[in-house]
Amino acid sequence: MTTPNTVLITGTSSGIGLATAIAAARAGWTTIATMRDTGKAEVLSKAAADNGVADRIQVKRLDVVDPESIAACLDEVIAEHGRLDALVNNAGAAQVGTIELSSLDEVRAAMEVNFFGVVATTRAALPHLRAAQGRVITVTSVGGAVGQPFNEAYCAAKFAVEGFMQSLAPVAASVGVDITVVEPGAVASEFVANLGVDRPALVAAAGPYAPALEAYFARTQHAFDNAQTPAEAAAPIIGALTADRPPFRVQTSDWARDFVATTLADLDGSAVQTLTRAWVR
Template sequence: MTSEKTVLITGTSSGIGLAAALGAARAGWTVIATMRDTGKAGVLLRAADENGVADRVQVKRLDVVDPESVTACLQEVIAEHGRLDALVNNAGAAGVGTIEQSSLDDVRATMEVNFFGVVTTTRAALPHLRASGGRIITVSSVGGVVGQPFNEAYCAAKFAVEGFMESLAPVAATVGVGVTVVEPGAVASEFVANLGLDIPALLAEAGPYAPALQAYLSRTQDSFANAQSPAEAAAPIIAALTDERPPFRIQTSPWAREFSATKLADLDGSAVQDLTRAWVR
């Protein structure tokens, strides 16, 4: 067991999760770096060694859509470290498509990973975080604030995450647990690459939506050409871990703040609709 603060981070095999694990370790945390497939841990472990924090990073298997996996991982953490001081909900999966051409199974799978995975892990961690007066930090997205074309299921899941955490935050505060959501914009990571999109096939199958999809994909490819690095996007997570009183909502870049502000000041929805319509024409 240890008196050092311990953080569990989901989805650490690449991207923001990997960068957050390294950043937290450099900040002095004991990091439980979890992933569904621990066979993908090599990149993280090599980076931890190169950064001189290998002794602070411990890889464990955790699949957010498997409650037994979540429970087993947390039991191991408490048995080995005696405490859990923070949970970073980062694991997620992107999805591109529109509802008429997506199966309900596809939609449910997106919700399962991006929303119910967060709910499952948060629920299991809360007793331990109450004991330590800890924190829940959840990686949402600007897609959890502004609905985006061809991302109905993904944005629905992220909207649900935002509503869940916004509702939980005042309740958790009564038992000493802080809650923060972090909203990245475009990030140059494997998150989008892992979609494995066959763009010609997507367009061929899009039927009447093909012109709109082509416009959306062109705009999205341009935005990712100027994306944040995973380390830049992870920096606010580390700040939320270490600041005395982090805010509830943090955007990871000036662009993300401006983009989210469009929605938060848009009482009748017209500003968002004007913005996103331009993406598909």
């Protein structure tokens, strides 16, 4: 019998990661659904049972900022399944603020999870992916292509991820590993809720930036009121997972494609600045 392909997905306790784990299992993959706190696996476990794929999903602990946790998880996967065919880097954390009001520790924390966590997990997985001629799929963001107000640290990390992956892609391809980045826009998930932002307190502490921050929050609320579902965002990830020749860059909606296209065609930066300045007025 042919051994099913195995995919490891980070950040699967909610949102896009959870939806991707369910969709990958439904597509026939042995799915290693990882999360920092496996005590939060109940929602995933119920969704797996409801979708009839509980036998294809295995929950494991993996904290992307802990190299020992990454290594231990991968060792278990290889010992139990003998192979790793794909890695989906999904774990991430939002960070709202502007540099005059944010501490350097807050900026470093955003970079640690959103950038260095991706680098560390990819680095550890590559020998196994190279052996399987597999692929790395990384969930970035439209914020990895378009810098957004009050998302300086988050967008910096996502820009860094995209630059890292774009640079890695031809090198990885030379040893048989495909690289794809997936760029969602607003997704109706726990991602923003997990940030724990106290909006009134943040505005009250914003000093001269308060009017711009209020305008930003109003615009962002509207965007998330019209967000796509996690399942909709997960569909292009599964497409990249199963395609014979996955593209390097994929957006998860028409809106995301149009938004990213703004920056890709904006040689002097004026189009993006005109767009995003309107968010803070």
